[in-house]
Structure formats: C-alpha cells, structure tokens
Amino acid sequence: MNNRTDVFDKLATYLYKLNDIKHVTSNRMIVSKNNHALQTLLIILDGKGNMVVGGKTLAFHRRQAFVLPSELSVQIRLDEKSLIDCFIVQFHVFNINDKKERESIKPVFLNWPVEIEISNVSLIINMVKEMKHKLGKSSFNEMKANILFQEMLVTLFVNDSSGKKESTSDRIALTKDYIEQNYSTVLSRKSLAEIAGMNIDYYSRLFKQQVGKTPVEYLTEVRIRHAKNTLITSNETSRSIAQKVGFKDEFYFSRKFKAETGFSPSVYVKKTKESNKVVSLKHLLTGHFIALNVDPFAAIINDVYPVTKKLQHTIDLEESNLDTLMRTKPDLIITREERDCDDAEEQKILSQIAPTISLPFYGDWKSHFKKIASVLERENEADLWLEQYEIKAQKIERKLEGKVGMDSIIIVGVGKGKLCVYGQRNIGTVIYDDLLLRAPKAIEEIPHYQEVSIDDLHRINADRMIITTYKHNGTKVMNQMIQQEIHRLFQNVKWNELKAVRNNQVYPLYGNQHLYTCYTSFSHNLLLDKVNQLILS
Template sequence: MNEDEEKRPLRHAIFYRLTDVQYVELPDRQEQELHAAHEHMIITVTGGTGALQANGERHALSRGACYIFSPNIRIVLTYSGSDEGAVGGLSYYCLTFDSVGGEKAKEVAGTAEPDPFPCLGEVACSPFSYCVSELQGLYEKRHEQDELEAFRSDIRFQQLLLFIMQKNLPLRTESSVRRAMELSIAHIKQNYREELTVDKLAEQANMVRWRYSRLFKELTGEIPLHYLNAVRVEQAKKLLASTDDRLFNIAQSVGYSNEYYFSRRFKQSVGLTPGQYRRHQRENIRVFAPFIEDYVLALGIRPIMQFSHDDWGRQEYLGLDDVPEFNVVSDSEAALSDFAPEFIMLDSGIERWGMDRLTSLAPSIHLTYKGEEWRSTLYSIADLLGRVAEVRPVIADYENKATAAKAKLSRSIKRQTVACLRLSAQSILLYGGPDNGYTGPVLYRDLGLTPHSLVEKLAKGKRFVELSMAELVLLDADHLFITIDTISGRQIELLQSPLWRSLPAVRNGSVYEVDFLSWMNYGVLSHHRKIDDVLRVLS
C-alpha cells in the first residue's frame, strides 16, 4: 500500500461481488499474464517462488505473499523455483471481484469509475493458514448451484475481505498507531532472547512488513534488527560486568546462536571485544586519550600521557602537571609505546594529526560524537572504561553549579549582551548561540546570558562564523570574551587597530581574554572553567 492508499477513506454502502476464483500451478520457466478490465484482482501465493510485474514494478513472490490490484492493470507472473516442500511450480489463487452498491457515491463524485478497494498493493494476510482455508473453501464452491450454499460463499468472501481490511487499513488514530509500535518495542526489550524476525514483529503489530519497518525507524531511529541487536548488546554488557559466565553462555542467554557471531556483533557495536570490555570494567587500565583527557579525568582516571601541541601547548586547566606530554604534531608512536598503553581513544584528531599511526600499539577506538552532546559522550566513554556509576554525580555537580551561577548572574548583569570571539592572525570568529559550538550552550543556555544580536543574526544554527571588518563594527555587545588562537602567533594586529578600540566593550574595559584550550573544548571540566571565568568578571 502506498501513502495515498493508506489515507483513502472506506466507502460506505458498497458490497463486493466475487466474479471468479482460480487456482493455478505455473510450471518452471513459464510466465502468465493476467488482466481484468473492470474488476479488482487478488493474487495469493501458496507455494514456490517467483516474481510479479505490475505498474512497471517487480516484486519477489513466495508463500504467504498477497497482492490486490485495481481494474485494468496488466500483471505478469513468472516461476523461479520451489521453496521447501512446494511442488508443482508457483502455486497461487487468483480472485476477481467488483463492487455493487456504490452508485450513490459515484453520482455525488460525478464519476462512472468503479469504487477502488481501500487496500491495494501488497497486503498482510496473517495468519496465513486462515487465509488459505477461506480461499480453498471459495475455490471448492466456485460452481455451487444451490442458492443457500452460493449465498454462504458470498458471505465467506465478504469475511475474507473484512479480514484483509482489518489487517491493512491504517489504525484509526495516530495515538493507536504509536501505541502498537510502543508495544512492539516493549516486546523486543522483554523477549530479546527469542528468535525475532521483522516478519514476526510486523505480524504481531498487525502491519505489513514495509509499513512496520518505516514506522519503527521513525520512532527509534533504527531499523528493527539493528535495534534488537543494540538491546542484546546492552544486556550482554551487564552480564560481562557482573558475572564470570563464559562468553558462549552469555551469547546464548542474550539471543545469539553462537559465540563467534556474538563477539563480531559486540565489537561492531561497542568498539571492543567482549573480553576487552569485561577487563575494562574490572581493572584500572592504562589509557591514552589525546584531547579527550577532560572526559577521562572527570571519571576519575588519569591518562598515561596527555595531549600537547606546538602552538597551543597542553590543557593546563586539567592540572595534569605530573603526566608526560605527547606532542600530536611531532612525537612518533615510539614516544607512546614506552608508556605501554592498554587502550587508546581517539576523536576527529585521528585525521587532523595522523593519529591512526598509534592504533597498532593497543586496542583502539575512534569516537564519533557531537560535541554539544557532552553528557551522552561522557556516558559512552564511561561505558568503555567501566565507570558508568560516576557519570550521574559528575553531571549533577555541573548542573548544580550552572544553576547557582545563572541565578547570581541574573542579578548582576541583567539583560546586558555578551559575545565570544576567537581571534587569530588570519580571522575573527564569532561563536554561535545556545545550541551550537564550544561556548554558546554554556554562556547562553546554562548561564542564561543574553547573546548579542549579531550572534542570532549571523551565527544562528552554526558553531561559528567568520566576521568581516564591516560586521565587526556592528558588534556593540556590552561584554566580549576573547580567546587567542596562537597557531599563527600571538601578534594580532586587530587588537591595536582604531576599529577594535572603538568597540563599546573595549572602550568600557569589558573585554576578557580567556584560556584557549579550556574554552575551545566540549568536556565537562572545560565547562566548569568557563563558568568560573564568567563569574570572576561578571558576578
């Protein structure tokens, strides 16, 4: 069924009349063309495999497939081989029917065309055993002369159509559709150990497979089998962390048929083998995580080496004075090898600084995350390091601090405007609003500061924009936070220019230089530092 067919209302006062029923066994390498000029057609496959072509589309056929077509459509069926237990080629029932009693609706609509049946295309007809039983009964009575038996067959056909409509017409309300999908998702969570297929799940939800899969992805963001795999992996994590069960037993208990398949799926999902994940939950492993140290340290783990850069230096705000530095620009893998890492975590810097050269030294994982979603990133890293219990207190500590700071700032600066600039010898970058970038979510959302109008106008929906001199002139914010990108040196000619000195914030002494690596960072400890810096100058 397509989108338009889903929305088509059920016509009232219509009786559907069966005009013919055939049972066909199509031999190998043969095809059959079907056409009904003025009647609808139902094709239901009972055995074999093949293909159906209609309206320029090709559909694979196997036992259980059921299609309904409107009048005057040419259909070609071909047989490709028997499925298990099928004999005699592609076997199917073909029924034709028309509508009676829709004259009033046609008159109102001003058309003589036959009323379309409300379910067209591929339709669900499960349980299939009931469908086959009804089709067989109709076929056996197709030549019935007794009026009572003929009438009984008419009723049987109406019941078959009612059965198909109940299985395929859209549920009456959006809430009931959502409820059906929520029940299916709950079923997966409760019965992940069972052998679940999309066909079984769709049948339980009383939907055809394609519609079920589409709605499932709309609700969860995942196709059904990927979601099922994620549920199984999460359960396996709990068992790996809390038991000494063999991997074979864990695989069986969460729904995988063998240990090899389980291990492969687990590694694809988590980035570690089950054995590595279990060890990380129980031991203090030696971690190297360049430019992710903020997250690692927040979880109570000190890395074996820390990020440093020729121009930017190291993240001094972390206080890792006793931790050796690894220069991502100039140091080779030998410098890291001497400290015997057991686990390496890398982010987007893997491409920027060629960090893939380090992955041969220890089990490694490339983290992909949206920086603004630091809470979920912290959870992901904690899961890999066996520190999930530490995450909630870390987040709560930050949120309590931000709430208290927001109240204090609301009293001290009220509606004065703020902007954040990143300055280098080549460019002036204005950082974005409350949803994007290193600084906006902290300044404008967590602390409730008021962004200057240029932030909304030029950087809305962006992490930052480059300002021209003409645009900089318009930046009459009450307060400016600036950070200097020293990758091209600290000599910023702009800061000595008449244009810069003319800005209101500069004239009023309301420009505050802040630490580059703590403000250009998404980690929770860097956000603590931002709050401290803001309170120091504005509260």
C-alpha cells in the first residue's frame, strides 16, 4: 500500500463478521497465536510497550488499535511497571468477487498489521461494551452486535485516515470522558496530562480555562456524583462507597462530600429521602410511584401513558423540558438509561440540576420497583405489593392453563403502517413469565420487540394472538390511524388466513395507548386482570 489512506480504502471494500470479544487486564507479557480463519483487532485502553508481529516490532501506547494478521503470532512486551488494559476483538473478513456475473464471497487473510490512532476512546469503549453485551444473547442480538461492529470499524478507519489533528479542546474533552469512565481508579494530573499529550502545568491551566475547574476538582465532582447515587439507592457503608468511587478512605470521602454538598453523607441521605420533591422522567418509573401510592413531585404527563392524567398534584414536565425541570427545583431526579445510547452527557446535565439516579436499561421491572421503593422509604409496601402480585398471577395462571392448554400465543403491536411482535420483555414478561403462556419458538429470540410483516406472522403460526398498540404517541390522530390499520388488516386475505384469526382466538388490547404495554409494576398488575378477562370471557 502506498499510504495509510490506501490501506483504509482497501479495508473499506471488505465485509466483516464479528466473532468474539475479550477484555484483558494484565501486568504480564501476552502471547497470542491467532486462529487461521480469524483476524484480530487489539484496542489498547491503557499500557505501554512493544508488540512483535511476525518478527516486526511496533511500539504501542494507550488510545491505539491494531488490526493484526491472522497467521502470525503476536507477542506483547510491557514496559516495566506497566499494566495493559485492552479489548481483543476477533472477526472474519470476506471479499466479494462479482466478476463476469459470478458473484462469490471468499475469506480474506490480512498479511500486514494496521496501526490506528483512536481519537474518541469513550465512544469506542461504549461501542465495544454494547457489542460484548449482545454477543451470544440471541440471533437478532448477534446481528445488532455485528452492525455495531461495522459502525465501529468505520469510525476507526475514517477518523485515522482523515489525518485530522486533535485540537486542544478535543484533548481536554478526551480526558473528561476518560474521567467519566475511570473515576473509580487512581487518577492524577500527570496521568491525565499524558492522555492529553500535554505538559502537566499547561494541561491543568487549559483544563481550568475550558471546564471552569481543575482536573482534580472535576474528578472529585464526578466521584461525588456517583457516590450520591449509591448512597441513596443502597445500604452500603460510607467506607464501601468511598472505595467504590475512588476515594482513599471514608474520612477523606466524608470531608470532600460535605465540602461539595454542605452535608455529611448520612445527613444527605436522610434529607434526600425525607424530601417530597422527587421527579420521575420516564413513564415506566412513574408507574412504580403510582403502584406505591405516591404522586411524584414532577413527571411527564400525557396520553401515551393515560394513567398520568390522573396525577392531580404532580407538575407536568412537558416532554422532559429542561427549563421546566430546573424551575421545579427538585431534590432528586430518577430516570432510566436509554438503550444503545451513551447518555453520559444528559446525566451530567441532570446532575447539575439535582442528584440523579439512572436505573439501568437492562434491569428488570422488579429491581426498578424495589430501587424506587428504597428511595421513597417504602420497602415494606413494595414487598407486600410484590407478594400480592405473585399470588394473583398464580391464580390467573391456573385458570388460563385449563382454557389455553399448550396453545402458543403472540403479542402483535399495531402502529402507523407497521406491525411488530413483542418479545420476552415489556408486555411479554407478564404473558410468558408470570402467566406461563407458551411463546412460539421465534419469540424466544426477541428480547423487546421486532417489526414484522404478515408473512412473518404466518411463519410464526401462533394459535392465539393479542393485538395491542405499537409506538403510540398518545394523540387522537394516532388512535384513528391504528383503528384504520386494524380495519385494513381484517380486510386482508393473508391476515384472515392466520391460524389465530381463523379460529377466532384474537384478543383486542389497543384502546388505551400504552397503559398495558408500559414496562412497570402498575401496568403489569392491570394487565393480569385484563388478560384474565379477555381469554376467559
């Protein structure tokens, strides 16, 4: 290859298939002998040393990636007292040959190492973590992981081949991201300046000019922010939390915490939990408040989740308007992470308004419910509610067993010109997990939902079908569109040939927007009764 641009242009012509991801942290030499069919992408997050690839020696440092040949052994020799932290991503490479109308796909074996400088470590780390999370979960998650892998390669190739020099602002932003990702580890001005590639004093002055705080002050702020969340949502000791967020001991942590908030950790927890100014930023979290007979101080109120319209004493946040949220002056904000999205910036903004608890996207509804109950000091009420829910679910499950038997059932969502099937989460957690109704094989591989056609429904071939809403925005116009879509479906010959439709085993659940499909305790309790009514009537 003549130059790096040619190398990346060539790499862009291939197809890539993700195979495996390993996260390795070690203070010893790593020797890797690659599988003949697999290429390796080595993403170095931290560490310095030399890499010997087929007799060729390459120096490496943090914020670098290497595409390594498949047939050559790789030896990594670390500098003295250095620790390597890296991702080892293995993948297949294919080339499409479409000459003379005879298209074929052949494996490619790269025979040269490619060195890549990473300009946005935080972005790459988040992409790799998301891919690692999806690998091995289901065929559709594997597909999503592979799509994300292609996107990551494009990001790496384009950023490096552009030859664009990072500005000082970019370097400061990079170290801010690094602090957000690694706040619990030992960090110093020196190590952060090294990441930025600057002199320590120059880096510190520039950081304060751009951020308004010194690097150490910013690090303390991030640690205190995470400590607040853990203090409020757990029963861990101050010593445990101090260590978890990166402070050397509980006494130093307490001094810093009081300097930052004006309160000791214990007083802060007591004050926050006694407050009635707790805000919910998601409908599924608001549902937990309602199940606990608590009106949130402020929440989003609309017809997407109709029950919110009954909250008489709750401030309407007008679709999560930040200005409205700031005016309410809350003592605590509860939200939930977004799927497939790095929302660290939003978290920082919210945390400047009030302490913010962000519940994990992949957490189940019962763990969310218990967390909120803990914050509201209603653990006993939550335990009783869950006990009663389990008793009700078991009673209804026994009734349905005699009626439904071994029949399979799917949940079809109808939206604006689109259909979906709901999987094991959302409404599916009640239908398949709590009521133990049988899911067709195809549904077992869908964690949330998947858009489908009528032909797909024929392939699923379920005995029974619940029809509900899909991506309803709460408007009357959407109500009309969904009604029209359902009317069109029942005029469609293919629809009427579905087994569930032929046998009159279709149950309507689409008149209440997302009242029954919201992934929350309140909706699930309503859904138990509704399914009981629909199937047994």
